[in-house]
Amino acid sequence: MKRFLSIIGLLLLLVTALGAQQDWIRTGTGLGVERVRLAVPDFKSTGADAQAAPLLKVFNDTLWYDLDHAGIFDLVSKSFYPLQAPGTPQDMKLEVWSSPPPSAAMVAFGNLAVTGQDVTVQGWLYDVKNTATPQVLGKQYREAASSENARLIAHRFADEIIFRLGGGIQGIAESKIFFVSARTKHKEVWAMDYDGSNQHAITHLNSISLSPRISPDGSRIAFTSFARGGVDLMMYSLDLGRVIAFPRFGGTNLSPAWAPDGTKLAFSSSRTTDPEIYIVDSAGAGLMRVTSSKGPDVSPVWNPKTGAQIAWVSGRTGLPQIYIMEADGTNAQRITEEGYAVSPAWSPNGQFLVFSWIRHYGPGAPGAQDIYLMDIASRRWVQLTHDGGRNDFPSWAPDGRHIVFESSRSGSLQIWTMLADGTQQQQLTTTGSNTQPNWSWK
Amino acid sequence: MAQNADIFFERDSWRGPLTWSAVLHCALFGGLVAYSVVIGGFRGNNWGSNGAGDGAMSATLVSTVPLPASPVVSRNVLANESKGLTQSIEQKVEPPPPDAIPIPEREAKPKPQKQIATATHTKPVQTQPIEQPTNAVPYGQGGPVSSMYGFSAGAAKGGFGFSSGGGGDFGSRYGWYVDVVRRKVSENWLKYEVDPRVGNAQRCFVTFDITRSGEPTNVRLEQSSGVPSLDLSAQRALQRIDSFGPLPADYSGSKVSVEFWFDYQR
Numbered sequence: 001m002k003r004f005l006s007i008i009g010l011l012l013l014l015v016t017a018l019g020a021q022q023d024w025i026r027t028g029t030g031l032g033v034e035r036v037r038l039a040v041p042d043f044k045s046t047g048a049d050a051q052a053a054p055l056l057k058v059f060n061d062t063l064w065y066d067l068d069h070a071g072i073f074d075l076v077s078k079s080f081y082p083l084q085a086p087g088t089p090q091d092m093k094l095e096v097w098s099s100p101p102p103s104a105a106m107v108a109f110g111n112l113a114v115t116g117q118d119v120t121v122q123g124w125l126y127d128v129k130n131t132a133t134p135q136v137l138g139k140q141y142r143e144a145a146s147s148e149n150a151r152l153i154a155h156r157f158a159d160e161i162i163f164r165l166g167g168g169i170q171g172i173a174e175s176k177i178f179f180v181s182a183r184t185k186h187k188e189v190w191a192m193d194y195d196g197s198n199q200h201a202i203t204h205l206n207s208i209s210l211s212p213r214i215s216p217d218g219s220r221i222a223f224t225s226f227a228r229g230g231v232d233l234m235m236y237s238l239d240l241g242r243v244i245a246f247p248r249f250g251g252t253n254l255s256p257a258w259a260p261d262g263t264k265l266a267f268s269s270s271r272t273t274d275p276e277i278y279i280v281d282s283a284g285a286g287l288m289r290v291t292s293s294k295g296p297d298v299s300p301v302w303n304p305k306t307g308a309q310i311a312w313v314s315g316r317t318g319l320p321q322i323y324i325m326e327a328d329g330t331n332a333q334r335i336t337e338e339g340y341a342v343s344p345a346w347s348p349n350g351q352f353l354v355f356s357w358i359r360h361y362g363p364g365a366p367g368a369q370d371i372y373l374m375d376i377a378s379r380r381w382v383q384l385t386h387d388g389g390r391n392d393f394p395s396w397a398p399d400g401r402h403i404v405f406e407s408s409r410s411g412s413l414q415i416w417t418m419l420a421d422g423t424q425q426q427q428l429t430t431t432g433s434n435t436q437p438n439w440s441w442k
Numbered sequence: 443m444a445q446n447a448d449i450f451f452e453r454d455s456w457r458g459p460l461t462w463s464a465v466l467h468c469a470l471f472g473g474l475v476a477y478s479v480v481i482g483g484f485r486g487n488n489w490g491s492n493g494a495g496d497g498a499m500s501a502t503l504v505s506t507v508p509l510p511a512s513p514v515v516s517r518n519v520l521a522n523e524s525k526g527l528t529q530s531i532e533q534k535v536e537p538p539p540p541d542a543i544p545i546p547e548r549e550a551k552p553k554p555q556k557q558i559a560t561a562t563h564t565k566p567v568q569t570q571p572i573e574q575p576t577n578a579v580p581y582g583q584g585g586p587v588s589s590m591y592g593f594s595a596g597a598a599k600g601g602f603g604f605s606s607g608g609g610g611d612f613g614s615r616y617g618w619y620v621d622v623v624r625r626k627v628s629e630n631w632l633k634y635e636v637d638p639r640v641g642n643a644q645r646c647f648v649t650f651d652i653t654r655s656g657e658p659t660n661v662r663l664e665q666s667s668g669v670p671s672l673d674l675s676a677q678r679a680l681q682r683i684d685s686f687g688p689l690p691a692d693y694s695g696s697k698v699s700v701e702f703w704f705d706y707q708r
Contacts (some may be wrong), residue, residue: 023695025652027624028645028703029631036621072625106618127618136618136690165618167626168656168687337568351682359568379571380634 035074036165039097039104040064042078043121044087047113055119055150056112062151065195066158066173067108069426071401071419072166076104087111089124089135098128105129106136108161112150119145123157125164137164151197172397176440177404178202178212178221179415183432189223189236194397194417194439196428203236203243211255215262215282216441220244222256222265233267233284247284255299258282259327260307260441266290266300266327268312277312279327290329296320299343302327304396304441305350311335313342322355324376335379340369343393347420348400351375354384354420356392356405371405373420384422395439396420404428404437616690623652623686627702630682635675636706643669643706648676652698656685664701676704 042060045052068075080101086092086109097104110123125137139157143149152174159171172194181190184201189212192199203209207227214221221236228234233253235246251271258265263282268275275296279288291297295316303309308327313320317334322341325332340358347353357372358365369390374381385391389409396403397417404417413433418425636643646667651660661680666673680702689698 023698025620025623025698025700025702027620027700029624029628029705130615130617133615163687165622166687167622167683168685339568349682349684375632378632378634381570 035072037076037103037105038067038073038161038165039076039081039102039107040067041081041085041107041109043109043123044085044111045113046087046111047115049114051145052112052114052119055114055145055147058147058150059112059121059154062154062195063108063158066155066171067161069195069402069424070158070162070166070169070171071424072162072169076102085109088122089126092124092126092134094126094128094131094134097126106165108157110157114145117145118142119149119153121153121157125161137161169399169401170442172399172402172439175398175442176214176218177395177415177428177437178214178440179406179429179434179437180210180212181429181432181434183434189221190434192428194402196415199429202238205243209234211436211438213256213258213438214440215258216260217262218440218442220282222246222258224254224256233265235284245284249278249287257300257302257310259302260304266302266310266312268296268298268300277310277329290325290327291332292329301344301346303346303350304348311344311346311353313344319361322353335374335376345394345396345403347396348398351377352420354394354396354403356394371403371422382422384418384420385425386422387425393436395437397439398442402439404439406435406437616693619686619690623700623702626683626686627679631679631704632675633706635671635678637669637671640669640672640706641708643667643672646673646676646704646706647701648680648704649699649701650680652686652689652700654689654696656687656689658683658686658700659697667704667706669706672704672706676702679704 040063043056043063045056064075067073082093082096082102084091086107088111092107092109096102097107105128107126107128108123109126110121112119112121114120119142121141123137123139123141124135126134127136128134137160139160141153141156143153155171155173159173162169162171162173175194176191177194178189178191180187181199181201182188186206187208187210188204189202189209190199191202202212202221203223205225205227207225209227210224212221212223219237219239221238223234223236225232225234228248230248230250231252231254232248233246233256235244236242237244249269249271251269251273252275253270254268254275256265256267264279265282266277266279269278270276274294275298276289277291277297277300279290280286290310291312291314293314293316295314297312297314297316298320300310300312303311309324310327311322311324314323314334315321319340320342321334322336322344323332323334335353336355336357338359340361341355343356345354352373353376354371354373356369358367358369360366368388369392370383370385371391371394372381372383384403385405385407387407387409389407390413391405391407391409394403394405401420402417403420404415406413407416408414410427413435414427415429415434415437416425416427644667645665646669647664649660649662649664650658653659658680661677663673663677689695
């Protein structure tokens, strides 16, 4: 009898295994890839604390900015919203939001409360067309009550929404941009948040500092400086808050670039009179030369995906052009064929290069310097900026969807950002002259 | 003596095992019948967006089926620019006899050649490289027969309408995730990888699985479009994607299968 029961049990297992089949998605192109129509009503204040009102304003403004600049949402204008903004899921009336005038597909809502020394934020993301199980996301945050923390919480909630609805896109709301600013009469390395707020100086060398490059772990900045007499690489530790030791190689040393694992630096050095690309480890030891052609070789960047290729600028055939090679110096290929091409930056997915290009260079040519994007596999390119001025020094955001660059279109050199298709161009800095931006790795 | 009786004389009874065997077979058969009749309804649900007009497939009965015109434009195969297989014979020009003297009046006066003004700016212009595939079949000179009218995009008014999956209650639950998948694949599909000579192609189907962490795996071409470069570009679109983002946290399965189609129109 035991055997019989065990056989019946086995059969039942077989049947249930057959029954639990795979879930299928059947979909395709040609159905429209319009952006997600997202409504973000202002969060509600639930506490009676007087401190809550300014924090709530900071929070609401930051959340709106982050989602608006993510490039994947079509934010519903606030004038279309119903008068009663929901603060909790109980207040949420799905049909009001899904039907006109808002006609939203998604709604992000929640509340903010200040209790004692802490600020608490509850946030939800609802799929309003789905009446049965609308909740996509529910989050609660608690930090010490301050304006910075209200911004931080808004950034984190925005990143969470972007990660969900963007299909695994890492949000950039907490990333930083490093740049060179001359607003204190000296060119120093400065830093700011990705939206241009919180601008502050990093170095105070009272000299000329150029081309800051943040390490992949965000702990150090390598840059070029005139502070030690010659033109040398220097290293600044953000953990220690000071310049740390880095060897001098002789000659003019320019444009450091971190390998994606953070163990190596590529840079250009003229220690043998002709500027060539060299690689050292992150402490400055193990110097290795990788190019050996006549003519200057400068501005190396690593392929962030593989760490096995380097793109750089070479003047071996006259005007500067963009080249690609393996990190050991083999298999060099030229990828631009005309004009004046400088400042390459490699996209985080390894697929694209952006660079600054004067396509028609020389007397009688228009000579506009613009940012271009090239698909490396097919060598096809797209022009991203058209608005005049000098556009140079592009750098990719860690999400691979945004680019920061410097432009002189507003009359002075300032830092701008845009989406990687050239839309949503926006000026971040206004004071003094600000150049050579570098977006952090995360 | 009976004490050293041979073991080969102690025959086992066959009745017990035979009965068990019969019971096992009956139970197996009964189980399969029960599965197909009773539990067959438990098969996996379809995911799909919860937009209007959902439903896996709908067929409308019409009196006459208005077949749309072939989407492939066939040129006249008898009079095209192909040189064909025959080779033309070179015509020999007979030289004039050696004592022939040309009549001076008949000689045409050589016209003074106008100097063509050369452009001062003669720098080479970098043009977009055009891929020249070697194995593509140009239209009008053979190639696949155009068929499958019911599935060509936009031909939904007659015959069949084929909408975006949808239907099952499971699908309406995670419609936002289906939208994410559709958007992400469409963004990563680079249409310029398709042979520029192809104007219109049949639908190409690619299937793949999405793991819990959101990575596409097991990408395979389910049904070719007949245009190799289109099939390749569709598979490359999937290869470019690292992640769709993790599956919804409250979804219990370990993976989701996706059937994705690509409609190409120049």
